[in-house]
Amino acid sequence: MTGRAEFASWLEGTNDLTSRFVGSAGIADLVNVAGGLPDASLFPSDRLAEIAAEAIRTRPGVALGYAPTGGLPELREAIAARYRARGAAVDASNVLITASGTQALDLVGKVLIEPGRRIACDFPTYAGAMDAFRPREPRYQHVDLSRHDRLADALGKADLAYMIPNFSNPTGKLVDLPTRRALVEAVHATDTWLIEDDPYGALYYDGPALPGLLELSSRGTEAPYRGPVIHMGSLSKQLVPGLRVGWVIADPELIGKLSSAKQATDLCSNALSQLLTLAALEEGMIEEMHPKAIALYRERRTALAEAMERHISPWFDWEVPVGGMFFWARAKDRSLDVDRLVDAGMEHGVLVGPGNVFDPLGLSGPALRLNFTLNDAEKLDRGMARLAEALVAIGAGTGQQRAPAAAAV
Amino acid sequence: MTGRAEFASWLEGTNDLTSRFVGSAGIADLVNVAGGLPDASLFPSDRLAEIAAEAIRTRPGVALGYAPTGGLPELREAIAARYRARGAAVDASNVLITASGTQALDLVGKVLIEPGRRIACDFPTYAGAMDAFRPREPRYQHVDLSRHDRLADALGKADLAYMIPNFSNPTGKLVDLPTRRALVEAVHATDTWLIEDDPYGALYYDGPALPGLLELSSRGTEAPYRGPVIHMGSLSKQLVPGLRVGWVIADPELIGKLSSAKQATDLCSNALSQLLTLAALEEGMIEEMHPKAIALYRERRTALAEAMERHISPWFDWEVPVGGMFFWARAKDRSLDVDRLVDAGMEHGVLVGPGNVFDPLGLSGPALRLNFTLNDAEKLDRGMARLAEALVAIGAGTGQQRAPAAAAV
Numbered sequence: 132m133t134g135r136a137e138f139a140s141w142l143e144g145t146n147d148l149t150s151r152f153v154g155s156a157g158i159a160d161l162v163n164v165a166g167g168l169p170d171a172s173l174f175p176s177d178r179l180a181e182i183a184a185e186a187i188r189t190r191p192g193v194a195l196g197y198a199p200t201g202g203l204p205e206l207r208e209a210i211a212a213r214y215r216a217r218g219a220a221v222d223a224s225n226v227l228i229t230a231s232g233t234q235a236l237d238l239v240g241k242v243l244i245e246p247g248r249r250i251a252c253d254f255p256t257y258a259g260a261m262d263a264f265r266p267r268e269p270r271y272q273h274v275d276l277s278r279h280d281r282l283a284d285a286l287g288k289a290d291l292a293y294m295i296p297n298f299s300n301p302t303g304k305l306v307d308l309p310t311r312r313a314l315v316e317a318v319h320a321t322d323t324w325l326i327e328d329d330p331y332g333a334l335y336y337d338g339p340a341l342p343g344l345l346e347l348s349s350r351g352t353e354a355p356y357r358g359p360v361i362h363m364g365s366l367s368k369q370l371v372p373g374l375r376v377g378w379v380i381a382d383p384e385l386i387g388k389l390s391s392a393k394q395a396t397d398l399c400s401n402a403l404s405q406l407l408t409l410a411a412l413e414e415g416m417i418e419e420m421h422p423k424a425i426a427l428y429r430e431r432r433t434a435l436a437e438a439m440e441r442h443i444s445p446w447f448d449w450e451v452p453v454g455g456m457f458f459w460a461r462a463k464d465r466s467l468d469v470d471r472l473v474d475a476g477m478e479h480g481v482l483v484g485p486g487n488v489f490d491p492l493g494l495s496g497p498a499l500r501l502n503f504t505l506n507d508a509e510k511l512d513r514g515m516a517r518l519a520e521a522l523v524a525i526g527a528g529t530g531q532q533r534a535p536a537a538a539a540v
Numbered sequence: 541m542t543g544r545a546e547f548a549s550w551l552e553g554t555n556d557l558t559s560r561f562v563g564s565a566g567i568a569d570l571v572n573v574a575g576g577l578p579d580a581s582l583f584p585s586d587r588l589a590e591i592a593a594e595a596i597r598t599r600p601g602v603a604l605g606y607a608p609t610g611g612l613p614e615l616r617e618a619i620a621a622r623y624r625a626r627g628a629a630v631d632a633s634n635v636l637i638t639a640s641g642t643q644a645l646d647l648v649g650k651v652l653i654e655p656g657r658r659i660a661c662d663f664p665t666y667a668g669a670m671d672a673f674r675p676r677e678p679r680y681q682h683v684d685l686s687r688h689d690r691l692a693d694a695l696g697k698a699d700l701a702y703m704i705p706n707f708s709n710p711t712g713k714l715v716d717l718p719t720r721r722a723l724v725e726a727v728h729a730t731d732t733w734l735i736e737d738d739p740y741g742a743l744y745y746d747g748p749a750l751p752g753l754l755e756l757s758s759r760g761t762e763a764p765y766r767g768p769v770i771h772m773g774s775l776s777k778q779l780v781p782g783l784r785v786g787w788v789i790a791d792p793e794l795i796g797k798l799s800s801a802k803q804a805t806d807l808c809s810n811a812l813s814q815l816l817t818l819a820a821l822e823e824g825m826i827e828e829m830h831p832k833a834i835a836l837y838r839e840r841r842t843a844l845a846e847a848m849e850r851h852i853s854p855w856f857d858w859e860v861p862v863g864g865m866f867f868w869a870r871a872k873d874r875s876l877d878v879d880r881l882v883d884a885g886m887e888h889g890v891l892v893g894p895g896n897v898f899d900p901l902g903l904s905g906p907a908l909r910l911n912f913t914l915n916d917a918e919k920l921d922r923g924m925a926r927l928a929e930a931l932v933a934i935g936a937g938t939g940q941q942r943a944p945a946a947a948a949v
Contacts, residue, residue: 133730135768136699138797139654139676145800168606176600183812184593191585195780197577230639230784233807241675245548262804266650267548290545321542359544371604375639375810388547391554395671398642401784401810403592 141266146258146488161477162514164435165484167300167368167456168505173424174371175416179407186406198402201390202228202378206409210364210378211354213412218342220349221356224383227390230400232330232365232377234393236263239361241392242385243291243324244269251289251323255459255489255498257300260293260328273494276310282317292318292325296344297332298455301489301500305453308341315347318359324385327362331455333369333421336429338453345380357382366408368456369417369424374404427504428456434508435501435515442515445529446522447499458501459486463530467497475521481514550675555667555897570886571923573844574893576709576777576865577914582833583780584825588816595815607811610799611637611787615818619773619787620763622821627751629758630765633792636799639809641739641774641786643802645672648770650801651794652700652733653678660698660732664868664898664907666709669702669737682903685719691726701727701734705753706741707864710898710909714862717750724756727768733794736771740864742778742830745838747862754789766791775817777865778826778833783813836913837865843917844910844924851924854938855931856908865913868895871906872939878906884930890923 186194193203201207207226214221229235236259244250244267251274261271274285274292286292294314296306306314318325327344345362352358365377379389393399411417435458436451446467447460462469469485476483486498503511595603602612610616616635623630638644645668653659653676660683670680683694683701695701703723705715715723727734736753754771761767774786788798802808820826844867845860855876856869871878878894885892895907912920 133696133732135731135733136652136657138651138794142651142797142800145804171601171605174600174604176596176604179604180593180596183596184589187585187589187592191583192580195583195585195588195782196580197781230810231806234805237805242547242551243545248545259804259807265804266801287542322544323542324544372606373604373811375806375808385547388551391551392675395554395668395674396643396646396805397640397784398668399784401639401813402782403812404810 139266141268144265145262148258148485148488161480161482162506162510162517163482164501164503164506164511164514165482166505167502169368169372169424170427170505173420173427175420178414178416179371179411182407182410183403186403186410190406194403194406196402198399198405200394200399201386202226202400203402203405203409206405209409209412210380214345214362214380215354218346218350219356219380220352220354221345221380222354224355225380225386227379227381227386227393228400228405229377229379229393230397231375232328232363232367233259233263234396235363235377235379236260236328238389238392238396239326239379240264240267241396242388248290249288251286251292253294253299254492254494255301255486256293257295257328258488261491271492273492276306276314279310279313282313283320286317286323286325287321289323292323293328294325294344295328295331297329297340298334298452298457300331300455301457301484301486302459303450303452303455303457304459305341311341311344311347315344315360319348322359324359324361327360329362329364330368332364333417334425334428334456335454336425336432355383356380361385366411366417370408370411370420374407375401376404376408431503431506431508431511435503435511438508438512438515439501441512442519443522446527456502456504458503460499460501461495462497462527464528465496465530467527468525469497469499471525472499472521472527475525476518479517479521479524481517481521483518548675550677553674554671557667557894557897570889570891571915571919571926572891573910573912573915573920573923574891575914576911578777578781578833579836579914582829582836584829587823587825588780588820591816591819592812595812595819599815603812603815605811607808607814609803609808610795611635611809612811612814612818615814618818618821619789623754623771623789624763627755627759628765628789629761629763630754630789631763633764634789634795636788636790636795636802637809637814638786638788638802639806640784641737641772641776642668642672643805644772644786644788645669645737647798647801647805648735648788649673649676650805651797657699658697660695660701662703662708663901663903664710664895665702666704666737667897670900680901682901685715685723688719688722691722692729695726695732695734696730698732701732702737703734703753704737704740706738706749707743707861707866709740709864710866710893710895711868712859712861712864712866713868714750720750720753720756724753724769728757731768734769736769738771738773739777741773742826743834743837743865744863745834745841764792765789770794775820775826779817779820779829783816784810785813785817840912840915840917840920844912844920847917847921847924848910850921851928852931855936865911867910867912869908869910870904871936873937874905874939876906876936877934878908880934881908881930881936884934885927888926888930888933890926890930892927
């Protein structure tokens with residue numbers, strides 16, 4: 132036999148959107164409203180520089196050596212303590228430190244997905260999660276979260292559920308408290324593993340945070356938590372994204388399996404990043420940065436809403452999100468070619484996120500994901516003006532009526 | 541349907557040895573000769589502390605932000621330049637930066653292994669590679685590297701080959717130049733993908749480095765390299781292990797697929813670690829550290845050989861390795877229960893690596909992997925004395941003759 136083995140078949144289904152976004156960061160004068168990037172001016176870089184230097188100088192064996200696969204014990208405990216303070220019954224045995232939220236998804240995929248297993252999601256949903264699961268070849272089914280009476284039935288048909296209750300990516304949608312309670316009741320009834328992916332939970336702009344699924348699921352129990360919720364968190368959107376530190380909070384038995392999978396995936400995470408994360412938690416850097424981030428992003432949310440109104444309202448409908456990083460703009464003309472629009476947008480100097488990558492079942496109509504956290508008001512206005520030019524250039528229709536309700540899922 | 545989905549079946553075959561080793565680092569007075577750890581006293585920590593602080597302070601958007609999925613372009617080019625200096629015809633398009641050598645294995649597994657595909661190895665071989673490949677469910681076959689005339693036939697039956705030509709883990713064996721040439725000829729004839737895993741390539745103690753498979757395969761060609769060798773490198777054993785920076789050098793088309801897989805695995809690597817790695821390369825930190833590391837590890841290799849001779853020679857045979865980090869000690873008594881010996885060793889205060897995890901086909905007899913880089917001469921002596929006590933305690937036999945040649949594979 133001669134000839135190279137072919138690339139694995141799952142690669143045929145993959146999209147390279149995120150790396151196109153990350154890679155396009157160098158294009159001059161491009162307005163990027165496609166990614167989910169924080170504003171680097173918020174980074175507490177001077178203090179992190181001091182902490183990094185001190186950690187390397189005073190603890191070189193830890194900062195520059197191999198770390199335990201599951202994460203530094205002090206950091207696991209610090210994360211557990213933060214969740215306990217919110218009312219979750221968890222301890223360090225519930226916590227695995229990962230190298231990013233994406234790695235958390237990869238590891239859960241490795242441990243809980245076999246080919247053909249069914250994942251229940253509220254579509255459209257995060258493309259990066261589907262990318263991470265793809266090598267494990269799952270199938271997907273949609274869950275209508277508004278039908279509380281059918282949730283147990285829907286979850287019972289799935290092997291795993293995946294949800295982003297706080298400002299879903301891409302839709303910006305917040306799952307309300309009655310639905311959270313109904314979801315937790317349904318997963319307790321069916322004992323279906325349920326991922327609560329929560330990168331945006333700190334980004335509430337209009338009111339206090341709702342209790343998370345992990346808190347609701349663990350209420351009235353003792354640590355360690357042994358329920359079916361698999362919570363995922365990270366500091367990428369609350370501190371800085373580059374440390375590549377995330378975590379999974381789950382049943383200790385599952386944490387053990389995820390740790391075995393992590394050992395086989397990257398042996399251990401960067402210890403220096405974990406020490407920086409620990410210091411940031413202990414010094415209250417996140418709490419210090421939080422009001423600044425909220426004020427800045429709230430202002431930019433308004434700026435993008437106004438720019439959208441000024442420039443693209445003939446073509447799109449949307450709701451203003453109450454948190455997170457994204458608007459979900461639904462095309463009035465349901466025949467709009469979103470990929471063509473994305474290409475035309477790049478030609479006119481604006482990068483927007485095509486909705487179709489988040490909607491593999493095609494349940495939603497044509498839509499765009501638009502980010503408001505990275506750019507200031509002026510750039511957001513310029514971006515929407517350019518998007519309008521691109522819409523005109525491709526002869527996009529404005530539709531005759533509002534998109535049907537199904538498109539707003 | 542109720543009840544939690546079961547853990548994926550590949551987990552049943554996994555071993556938790558590496559995490560047991562990493563985790564046992566905290567046990568007081570334990571002599572750890574099981575792991576493959578460098579000596580932290582060699583780390584250039586003061587200079588790395590300065591570089592880290594400067595990078596975060598002066599380039600916060602880069603150091604603390606998302607990095608390109610494939611790695612920082614300057615680092616990809618710097619790695620390519622190092623390999624060009626050795627005679628490999630490669631450029632930046634041949635290079636993917638990974639978060640550790642283990643991640644390189646995980647990504648190649650995702651891209652090139654489908655269930656049932658065959659991997660050819662020279663057993664015993666690195667357990668961590670088999671761990672990384674396990675979720676993709678490959679099968680294994682042994683290649684006898686001494687039979688040059690049969691190499692093309694053996695590789696032709698495989699979808700992928702995995703080799704550690706420089707001081708194999710666990711055996712410490714160096715693949716000689718004629719065998720390297722024969723291997724490259726065979727992979728060129730069959731066009732079989734061949735991984736050259738090279739974490740120990742800088743650790744030659746007794747002479748100059750032999751040309752690597754990548755260099756031999758690319759000779760007489762122009763960059764970018766498009767041949768079947770997939771080279772993997774890292775600075776874990778040459779600088780510090782904690783940066784979690786490794787790389788793959790391969791055909792640009794394969795690099796593109798690996799980059800897609802990386803995007804779905806952790807989105808991107810830590811940028812700060814990449815900046816530290818780049819600075820270390822540019823400042824010649826590796827070249828500066830190299831003679832110190834070689835002198836220290838050469839001395840410790842001798843110390844372990846002497847301690848083995850003093851304490852465990854009634855039970856074991858070995859060759860002194862000419863590089864790398866390990867001795868491969870073969871039991872004279874082929875009925876020795878290695879797992880029992882490992883447990884007894886821990887009770888007597890020494891942690892040794894059981895050979896069986898490196899030898900899933902059971903081709904080798906009972907053996908131990910013993911590391912000489914982490915501990916000084918006194919600790920190595922204490923470790924071997926304790927191992928002798930453990931051997932006595934379990935009533936290990938000394939055998940009547942030397943182990944047959946097959947055990948030395």
